[in-house]
Amino acid sequence: MRPDLRLGGGPASTLAHPAAANGGLVAHHTVQTSTAGFTLTLVSPEWMSRRTLAATIADAVAELRAVDFAYSPIRESSLVARLRRGEVAPDAYAPLADLVARCDAMRAATDGWFDAWSAPGGFDPSALVKGWAMERAAARVRAAGITDYAVASGGDLTVRGNAPHGGPWRIAVHHPYEARRKPVLLELTAGAIGTSGVTGRRGHVVDPHRASAVEELRAATVMGPDLAVADAYATALYAAGEAGLAWFPTPEGYTGTILLGALASHR
Numbered sequence: 001m002r003p004d005l006r007l008g009g010g011p012a013s014t015l016a017h018p019a020a021a022n023g024g025l026v027a028h029h030t031v032q033t034s035t036a037g038f039t040l041t042l043v044s045p046e047w048m049s050r051r052t053l054a055a056t057i058a059d060a061v062a063e064l065r066a067v068d069f070a071y072s073p074i075r076e077s078s079l080v081a082r083l084r085r086g087e088v089a090p091d092a093y094a095p096l097a098d099l100v101a102r103c104d105a106m107r108a109a110t111d112g113w114f115d116a117w118s119a120p121g122g123f124d125p126s127a128l129v130k131g132w133a134m135e136r137a138a139a140r141v142r143a144a145g146i147t148d149y150a151v152a153s154g155g156d157l158t159v160r161g162n163a164p165h166g167g168p169w170r171i172a173v174h175h176p177y178e179a180r181r182k183p184v185l186l187e188l189t190a191g192a193i194g195t196s197g198v199t200g201r202r203g204h205v206v207d208p209h210r211a212s213a214v215e216e217l218r219a220a221t222v223m224g225p226d227l228a229v230a231d232a233y234a235t236a237l238y239a240a241g242e243a244g245l246a247w248f249p250t251p252e253g254y255t256g257t258i259l260l261g262a263l264a265s266h267r
Helices: 050-071 079-084 094-109 126-143 227-247
Strands: 005-007 026-032 037-043 148-153 156-160 169-173 184-188 190-196 218-224 255-260 263-266
Touching: 005 148, 005 156, 026 050, 037 050, 037 126, 050 079, 050 126, 079 094, 094 126, 094 227, 126 148, 126 156, 126 190, 126 227, 156 169, 156 227, 169 190, 184 190, 190 227, 218 227, 227 255
Parallel strands: 005 169
Antiparallel strands: 026 037, 037 148, 148 156, 156 190, 169 184, 190 218, 218 255, 255 263
8 A cells, every 4th residue: 555644764755646536636835944844735626726725835834834933942032932031921922821721731631741841941832832833734724625635744744534546644654763664554534643753863852750851762653633632642652651551542532652662552
């Protein structure tokens, strides 16, 4: 089965399709922000013009850039950077208060293993914000009338509807440390996959209980309805290891997998 999307084994990527089974257009677009690169694959309905499709892409890209501008911790003028410097309070702006509340909810859901306040330098919601930005961009795509799409970045993605070939999106998740291993193949028509460690990076997640980077060789994958939540869960699962599998499955439909060496555990 030929995959439509690949996660791990390098940057998230999509395979080019010459045409859509539904008679519409297939568009691929990439964009880079201060913190991440994103790939959008849109399958337009047959009635949609190229001009409308292009405007939809521009709208989704604008949303990704707006979230980056407001919440990237490495942008000195962002709300998050100002919060880290003590220039604003967490409840100073409604969107910032909502973001803090989301992070607090994930801290409670993961027994403190996801903790945006434990990052070096202060509050850093990056593990949740990227998924949130991608879901907001996806919402713009849906508002324009497109129901078949994928938004991917690194080891994370959110999809809806069908791939250009007319069936479910086929996703290949590659092993982060053994390039020759056969990837795990998944099929989705709605939902998200959040990962931590599948790109082979080590030391990028902080253990909030020890205030030190997690150095163990492992990777975590979480599937569920919303990418912001799945991504935060994946970060926490990466930090907690097998103990974090006790959180899954959740009542909201999130499931977790952790890879330790050559072995995988699921919940």
